[in-house]
Amino acid sequence: MMTAYLAALIAGLGAGATYAIIATGLVVTSRGSGLVNFGFGGLSAWSAYVYYDLRANARYPLMIPGPWRDITFGDGVQMTVISSLLLTLATAALLGIISYVFVFRILRSAPVLAKVVASVGILLILQGMIGVRFNGSPINLDKVLPSGVIKISDEILLxxxxxxxxxxxxxxxITLWFLSRFTRVGLAIRAASESEKGALLLGFSPDRLALFTWVISSVIAGVVGVIAAPLFQLSPMLFTQLLVPALGAALVGRFVSFGWTIG
Known part of the structure; x- marks a missing residue:
């Protein structure tokens, strides 16, 4: 019986770690802007599809369809894992900047419900773009992380x-906890989450701090999209579905504590 429980626990290790990474990204945005970013799931999915197109077709998909063509890197060109990953993360960071500058900065003083509705809107836009650009087709993404199996016993494989x-x-x-506790920027973000005057007293602009947290959160969304999608079948709804248990982990940390969120 114990062996069966242990086997089930180990089998869910990858999914649990994925929830933890997504929850961490949600906490970063919450600390910087005071909102639950439901758009995180859409950004992860879009990043995974961008990475797939770069690796499979050496093509960078433009988000907005039109008479212009996607950016292609030539026939017979094979994009490496590193170059595809870097371009994908740059895309995620840019989308985070656009989301904050053109949406959430304007809504800084708006009610929380308005911010939540806006984040859901971004999620729906990104899912719609995936449907337009990739026909919403499920994709089996090649693994980025090292693969293989460690045999613990005849019944337990890791x-x-x-x-x-x-x-x-x-x-x-651990990295985000350290940065939030022992660096001036981290302390300023903590202060700004409680009172914008606290950040101003430390010599930081609350607006720039919020933008910084959006970039960090968006990069995390891009990372988890690329490294976690191979564990599942990639679809437009995948990371939206993974967002639900991740919200539970973030709630454990009250959308503030990285330690409790990961734990």
Missing amino acids: AVDALWLLGIAVTLG
Whole structure:
């Protein structure tokens, strides 16, 4: 009986680590802007599809369809994992900047419900763009993390990529906790989450701090989209579905604590 429980626990390690990484990204946005960013799931999915197109077709998909063509890198060109990942993360960061500058900065003083509705709107826009550009087709994405299996016993097998995901989740949580506790920027973000005057007293602009947290959160969304999608079948709704249990983890940390969120 214990062996069966342990096997089930280990089998869910990759999914649990994915929830933790998504929850961490939600906490970052919450600390910077005071909102639950439902658009995180759409950004993760779009990033995963961008990475797929770069790797499979050496093509960078433009979000807005029109008479112009997507950016192609030539026939016979094979984009490497690193170059595709960097371009994908740059795209995620840019979308985070656009979301904040043109939507959430304007809504800084708006009611929380208005911010939530806006984040849901971004989620729906990104899902719609995936449907337009990729026909919403499910995709089996090649693994980015090392693969393989560690045999613990005849009944218990540990996936190497799940172990890597767990390590990334823990490292991310510890890094963000350290930065939030022991750096001026981190302290300013903590102060701004409680009172914008606190950030001003430390010599930081609350607006720029919020933009910074949106960039960090968006990059996390891009990372989890690329590294976690191979564990599942990539679809426009995948990361929206993963967002639900991740919200539970973020709630444990009250959308503030990285330690409790990861734990």
